Amino acid sequence: MHTAQLPNLRSLTHADIEKELREFEAKERARLGLDSKPVEHWRDTNPQDFVKADRSSTTLLCGGLTRAQDMLIGAALRGVGYRVQPLEVPDNDALRIGKEFGNRGQCNPTYFTVGNLVKHLIHLRDEQGMSTEQIIRSHVFVTAGACGPCRFGTYATEYRKALRDAGFDGFRVLLFQQKGGLKQATGENNGLEFNPKFFFALIKAVMAGDVLNAIGYRIRPYEIEPGSTNRVLEDCKRTLAEALQHRRNIPLALWRCRRLLKSIPVNRLQAKPKVSIIGEFWAMTTEGDGNYKLQQFLESEGAEVDVQVVTAWLLYMLWQGMWDTKQRMTLPQDDEANGGLDGKNPRRKLLTLWSADKAMRGLFGFYARLIGLRHYKLPDMDEIATISHQHYDVALRGGEGHMEVGKLIQSVTHKKAHMVISVKPFGCMPSSGVSDGVQSLITTKYPAAIFSAIETTGDGAANVKSRIQMDLFKAKQVAQVEFEAAKATSRGNAEKHNHALVYPHTHGFAGTAARLVAQP
Amino acid sequence: MPPSTACTSQSIGVYRGLADLETFILHGRAARLGASAGPPLVRDADELAAFAEKYRIPPFKAATFAPGSNVRGYIGLDGGSTSSKAVLIDENGDILCKQYMLSKGNPIADTKELLTLLKNDIAQQGCTLDVLGFGATGYAADVLEESLAADANIVETVAHGMASTRFFDKVDVICDIGGQDIKVLFVTHGQISSFRLSNQCSAGNGMLLQAMAAQFGVSVKDYADVAFGAKLSPKFSYGCAVFLDTDRVTFQKEGFSREELLAGLALVLPKNVWQYVAQVPRMAALGRTFVLQGGTQYNLAAVKAQHDYILERVPDAVIHVHPHPGEAGALGAALEARRVVLQRGKSTFIGLDAAIDLSFTSRNDADTVCHFCPNHCKRTFIDTKAASGRTSRYISGFSCENGTVESKEKLKELAQRRKQLKAKYPNLVDYESKLAFQSFYKPAPLPEAGAPLTREETRRNWLGTAKKVSVTRRMQRSSAEDHAFRQTIRIGIPRVLNLYSTAPLWRVFFETLGIPSANIVFSDATTPEMWSEGGKYGSIDPCFPSKVTQAHIHHLLHHKSREKQLNYLFFPCITHLPTFVSGVMDSTSCPIVAGAPKVIRAAFTKEVDFFARAGVEYVDAAVTLTEPNYLVKQLFEAWGEKLRVTHDECEFAVNQGFEALKRFDAEMQRKGSEVLAQLEDENRPGLLLLGRPYHNDPGLNHGVLDEFQALGYPVLSIRSIPKEPEWLERFFADDLRRGMVDSPLSTSDVWPENYSANSVQKVWAAKLAARHPNLVVLDLSSFKCGHDAPTYGLIDHILSATATPAMNLHDIDANKPGGSILIRVKTYAHTLKLHEEKLKQAAANRSELEQRVAEKRRELLALQREQLAREADIQLMNEAYQAYLEADITVELPDRDFTFDAMGDTQPHSARETALALVNGHRFVIEEQTDLQQIQGGQQITLNPNLLASLNLLEIGLKKTQQTSCSSCTPHSCPTCAH
Numbered sequence A: 001m002h003t004a005q006l007p008n009l010r011s012l013t014h015a016d017i018e019k020e021l022r023e024f025e026a027k028e029r030a031r032l033g034l035d036s037k038p039v040e041h042w043r044d045t046n047p048q049d050f051v052k053a054d055r056s057s058t059t060l061l062c063g064g065l066t067r068a069q070d071m072l073i074g075a076a077l078r079g080v081g082y083r084v085q086p087l088e089v090p091d092n093d094a095l096r097i098g099k100e101f102g103n104r105g106q107c108n109p110t111y112f113t114v115g116n117l118v119k120h121l122i123h124l125r126d127e128q129g130m131s132t133e134q135i136i137r138s139h140v141f142v143t144a145g146a147c148g149p150c151r152f153g154t155y156a157t158e159y160r161k162a163l164r165d166a167g168f169d170g171f172r173v174l175l176f177q178q179k180g181g182l183k184q185a186t187g188e189n190n191g192l193e194f195n196p197k198f199f200f201a202l203i204k205a206v207m208a209g210d211v212l213n214a215i216g217y218r219i220r221p222y223e224i225e226p227g228s229t230n231r232v233l234e235d236c237k238r239t240l241a242e243a244l245q246h247r248r249n250i251p252l253a254l255w256r257c258r259r260l261l262k263s264i265p266v267n268r269l270q271a272k273p274k275v276s277i278i279g280e281f282w283a284m285t286t287e288g289d290g291n292y293k294l295q296q297f298l299e300s301e302g303a304e305v306d307v308q309v310v311t312a313w314l315l316y317m318l319w320q321g322m323w324d325t326k327q328r329m330t331l332p333q334d335d336e337a338n339g340g341l342d343g344k345n346p347r348r349k350l351l352t353l354w355s356a357d358k359a360m361r362g363l364f365g366f367y368a369r370l371i372g373l374r375h376y377k378l379p380d381m382d383e384i385a386t387i388s389h390q391h392y393d394v395a396l397r398g399g400e401g402h403m404e405v406g407k408l409i410q411s412v413t414h415k416k417a418h419m420v421i422s423v424k425p426f427g428c429m430p431s432s433g434v435s436d437g438v439q440s441l442i443t444t445k446y447p448a449a450i451f452s453a454i455e456t457t458g459d460g461a462a463n464v465k466s467r468i469q470m471d472l473f474k475a476k477q478v479a480q481v482e483f484e485a486a487k488a489t490s491r492g493n494a495e496k497h498n499h500a501l502v503y504p505h506t507h508g509f510a511g512t513a514a515r516l517v518a519q520p
Numbered sequence B: 001m002p003p004s005t006a007c008t009s010q011s012i013g014v015y016r017g018l019a020d021l022e023t024f025i026l027h028g029r030a031a032r033l034g035a036s037a038g039p040p041l042v043r044d045a046d047e048l049a050a051f052a053e054k055y056r057i058p059p060f061k062a063a064t065f066a067p068g069s070n071v072r073g074y075i076g077l078d079g080g081s082t083s084s085k086a087v088l089i090d091e092n093g094d095i096l097c098k099q100y101m102l103s104k105g106n107p108i109a110d111t112k113e114l115l116t117l118l119k120n121d122i123a124q125q126g127c128t129l130d131v132l133g134f135g136a137t138g139y140a141a142d143v144l145e146e147s148l149a150a151d152a153n154i155v156e157t158v159a160h161g162m163a164s165t166r167f168f169d170k171v172d173v174i175c176d177i178g179g180q181d182i183k184v185l186f187v188t189h190g191q192i193s194s195f196r197l198s199n200q201c202s203a204g205n206g207m208l209l210q211a212m213a214a215q216f217g218v219s220v221k222d223y224a225d226v227a228f229g230a231k232l233s234p235k236f237s238y239g240c241a242v243f244l245d246t247d248r249v250t251f252q253k254e255g256f257s258r259e260e261l262l263a264g265l266a267l268v269l270p271k272n273v274w275q276y277v278a279q280v281p282r283m284a285a286l287g288r289t290f291v292l293q294g295g296t297q298y299n300l301a302a303v304k305a306q307h308d309y310i311l312e313r314v315p316d317a318v319i320h321v322h323p324h325p326g327e328a329g330a331l332g333a334a335l336e337a338r339r340v341v342l343q344r345g346k347s348t349f350i351g352l353d354a355a356i357d358l359s360f361t362s363r364n365d366a367d368t369v370c371h372f373c374p375n376h377c378k379r380t381f382i383d384t385k386a387a388s389g390r391t392s393r394y395i396s397g398f399s400c401e402n403g404t405v406e407s408k409e410k411l412k413e414l415a416q417r418r419k420q421l422k423a424k425y426p427n428l429v430d431y432e433s434k435l436a437f438q439s440f441y442k443p444a445p446l447p448e449a450g451a452p453l454t455r456e457e458t459r460r461n462w463l464g465t466a467k468k469v470s471v472t473r474r475m476q477r478s479s480a481e482d483h484a485f486r487q488t489i490r491i492g493i494p495r496v497l498n499l500y501s502t503a504p505l506w507r508v509f510f511e512t513l514g515i516p517s518a519n520i521v522f523s524d525a526t527t528p529e530m531w532s533e534g535g536k537y538g539s540i541d542p543c544f545p546s547k548v549t550q551a552h553i554h555h556l557l558h559h560k561s562r563e564k565q566l567n568y569l570f571f572p573c574i575t576h577l578p579t580f581v582s583g584v585m586d587s588t589s590c591p592i593v594a595g596a597p598k599v600i601r602a603a604f605t606k607e608v609d610f611f612a613r614a615g616v617e618y619v620d621a622a623v624t625l626t627e628p629n630y631l632v633k634q635l636f637e638a639w640g641e642k643l644r645v646t647h648d649e650c651e652f653a654v655n656q657g658f659e660a661l662k663r664f665d666a667e668m669q670r671k672g673s674e675v676l677a678q679l680e681d682e683n684r685p686g687l688l689l690l691g692r693p694y695h696n697d698p699g700l701n702h703g704v705l706d707e708f709q710a711l712g713y714p715v716l717s718i719r720s721i722p723k724e725p726e727w728l729e730r731f732f733a734d735d736l737r738r739g740m741v742d743s744p745l746s747t748s749d750v751w752p753e754n755y756s757a758n759s760v761q762k763v764w765a766a767k768l769a770a771r772h773p774n775l776v777v778l779d780l781s782s783f784k785c786g787h788d789a790p791t792y793g794l795i796d797h798i799l800s801a802t803a804t805p806a807m808n809l810h811d812i813d814a815n816k817p818g819g820s821i822l823i824r825v826k827t828y829a830h831t832l833k834l835h836e837e838k839l840k841q842a843a844a845n846r847s848e849l850e851q852r853v854a855e856k857r858r859e860l861l862a863l864q865r866e867q868l869a870r871e872a873d874i875q876l877m878n879e880a881y882q883a884y885l886e887a888d889i890t891v892e893l894p895d896r897d898f899t900f901d902a903m904g905d906t907q908p909h910s911a912r913e914t915a916l917a918l919v920n921g922h923r924f925v926i927e928e929q930t931d932l933q934q935i936q937g938g939q940q941i942t943l944n945p946n947l948l949a950s951l952n953l954l955e956i957g958l959k960k961t962q963q964t965s966c967s968s969c970t971p972h973s974c975p976t977c978a979h
Ligand code: SF4
Pocket: A107, A108, A109, A110, A150, A151, A152, A280, A281, A282, A398, A399, A400, A425, A427, A428, A429, A430, A431, B786
């Protein structure tokens, strides 16, 4: 502004003065300690750079479901052109590492899964001798993201924090949104393309894993030769994995599995209590220390376990979308916020979600029939919503939402199991902080139901197990009484149907043996 | 006697010499025990020698003086409950002499004795002692501050920190193990950022080692020598002293020797410190420089165990043992006294002899009991009298501030002082917590029946394609009877969770519909009594804010409804909350907040239906506050029939509710702006509470904010921070310029997974605090909080990057945290004091800079004038200048007074040029253009640079011009026209 030059005389010009003043001021600032450098504020770099060219040299790490599913997902993604390494099922070491590098106050699934990734990277560094740079350059972690409202949505934050603190700053964590649909933001050159091919591969692997797991849990408790089921299941996994990886005919692979499974000699005429495991999604699904290897423990204690399939979770996601849309469709004005319909076409959305639901159920049913999983009913989401709504508003989200309450009511009213265990991870908000309280009302209403809510803390396994044993004792008695009652109605053709793939669904009975003898 | 055959044949009882026993002792025992035992403290003599060389504390030699000299120095005193220490430091802060004594029960008597000892140390050399200042720490510090007019009274943590940083440059962790307690202090940017204390439990403190050693007849001085002699050690399990003793008995029975037991005990000490007391999951995260302090460090075995433990976990750790480990507290107090006296220029201390001769009485009888409330606290009065006639009274044993005075008049004065304090240093968190539940917004009346309502609605065809159409309808009203009915309805609402941020909406919603203001009844704020009375329904154990809701519901049913019957109890399941943060993934409540009403329903209807019993209907509808249209539907479904209202009425009421929320925000921001402006003016820090809305509940924050208010720090809530982008741009200009964020209200640069409304607001507030020089942080989280958990690391990163002072209380729960909270507050208060000094110093430096630059400018211009005069005909030039002056100057001053901003240089992010202005003979620095237009819209400024040269200043001529607007501007933003 005031840079006017005086005539070109030999005296000081304004420019000289300003220059000198600037220098003077800089010196004075330094002397007075005002010479503060611009501060660099902290930011989360959240590196996402994974380009197509790096695909062949980059390993995708993934995991977090059942052992079978992790393996099949690995194979399926290899089949669509990725290098994949599924992580081990998280164990207590993973929990310890998770606690060490994670924030305080997280839920156990966060610690287990976050710790598991860090544990794997530490293994690569310390035991396989890879440098940190190499690990960061050649690996990415892929996982599902969510928009909350429980901690599930902040896993990514936690992964990055733990990675930073464990010395893997810059490690890439890539998310696909579980509610994001089949096409999600992927640029031209993205190394990881969240496109229909990717998601179909995932879905096929998840469902194949689901049907295999479900049938495994039905056969194993009744196997005559201990270990025979697991041996066959390993063969099945290999068969399915090969088919997925080489993009061969999955139905054919499932059919092959069916033949293998059929050959397992079983004796279903043993009155075993059927125990339904419900609860927080991860904690009821994992097969490791995250739930004290609950499924295995129950089987070893003489129970038949009824697990929830991962497909049911996907259906819950779809149901949420449909319910939310229907609730808002009739509003005279659309809202702009997340759930609002402003700028959206609700009919198209509903149709898409409805088709996805039907397609998933269809595919699951198809896979189930092929492998020999009979009478397996995927949950009726509307029914669960209706029965749970008065206790647990279906608009409340996070974790399994109202499903935990709904499944408990279904189990006790529909005689689906002799005993229900709800697995609540330590620190879980929706499960321990809400549905636990609501479930206590349900159990008061149905005093005959054998129900245990167990909190998985990582330690304290002995306590949890002895509590389960006590309840299981009661459940065994109930199963035995039921079996005796069933025998009274028996038509005597049970022996004939005593095969691995026969799994009758006789109304009014929960136990497999009872159903078998009482079937018409 | 010949041996019996039986005996011979069985060969028992035959003495076979000592050889076997020796072999067993040398090898067998070790082999047997070794399987379960741990390693020794040192492998061999060489290791021991090298270690001792490095870590043995050199014996202290008191300073010697030439007889007759006058020794000048500062005294620091650490008055503990079991022992007291004092040091004398010289003017450079070096220790001249020190004294230690076991406490005899009265802090003043102990102090007098210690001071006498110090005085004698100097007197014995034939010298005199001139005490320049006196500082105290420890449990006796308060009484000494009062009775001796100590210059400094600092909390132990700070004293230990100061003693440590005096000797070591970059300290990350200080571990102080005294006879009675263990302190682990975490240091960030030279300040204690956090700490852990164990003072109730004796696990691992010095006393324990001493007591254990005594059981073996070993004096604590010989502990290390004995323990280093062990070749292996039993593995004690860490934890409480009782367990340690049980272990000791077991190990003794198993055959471990005295040496081994002492070694084992030394080895368990670090476990107790780091795992039991400090509870640090990963030591490396704390930093790498560790300082070991406290009297226990004289025991080299304890030092060795600590040393190995730390190095195993932090391989590159640098471990120091403080040269005066036992007197670190006293040293810190002396250093602080020195700092204060130097800064203040004088000492308040009553003087060494006066202190030694002080007479005192201590009373604890019926007369000292406080009768200001039914608690009747038993107080102790300590009255002192100095030779000079100065008297003082120190009161202890009170439970609240009222107990610090003795008469009703004094109590009134106290109340008056408190009131002044409240006005001078507002606690906006407290204000917000009250305002939220008050009736401060008068809703607009419902439109008359049939009044036209015009709005844009969405119409969809069968394909679902939307079209916006303008629709005019006639307002539908419920009947006059319905209205009259509503006037009788009473609704109770618990004062909990997100009601703290949404209560105005609910109140106004109901008021608009015709429910009288007095019939909307909130439960009281949480109190310990309320919790103990009503906290008995729950079967689950989540965070306290969620658990406490049952006590509020109980309170509403058993108190409020009994006072006057309530018809409804409304506790909405709030799933989504409005937020000011921009670009978020979603804006949800915590699932526990959202689900709490359902847990309440279950708990209150499980065995007995308590609602039915109280004749109250419970309404716990799910509501989504981010979608106003959907909210209308949700509330109409929940309340339409119950309140007999029409959909139109419901919609109108919802809109009024949102209006009230806006007013709530605006009012808080108005107050916040005032406080911030004052802070900036006065160069003082203010405390910004990073908490969830319900942490405004005094029963949840346990009044910790009041402590800071009492210390003279205003308290701001997140809501009270102004959110106008123009104001915020001052702080986020750089982030915006560099494209790090697209709005000053965004958090996308630090947290992409930002769906939790209250969490993300905390993170945003942390960002602001990191950028605002006058804001410091108090971060509150409830124990077991799941939504805060992911923010801990983020907030820590954000604040540490700029060394913004912060105090974290991450585990607040039902009980008011006891003694340690006070130490925490005092520790943080010290940090704040230093921060305030820094702010003031910086402001003084800035003003010095301005002055110096202005002087320099004058100098240079004078020089220039001189040069010009030499080179030109000065006479001629002066004439020309005079002519110019007369011809050109028109200064029209504006019609009204105007004020300018503070000096340009004090603006933290002033990117705009500044110019000097001379108006009415006063000098100002003003910001060019924008500010001038704000000053006087429509007046254009003409700057005459040539005048600068002669006047040393820039003169402004203000000429009235036509108010025009140019074509390119948007309203209020164009710098070239006054639009
Ligand atoms: S549902 Fe519970 S355990 Fe699972 S991620 Fe959410 S908070 Fe954690």
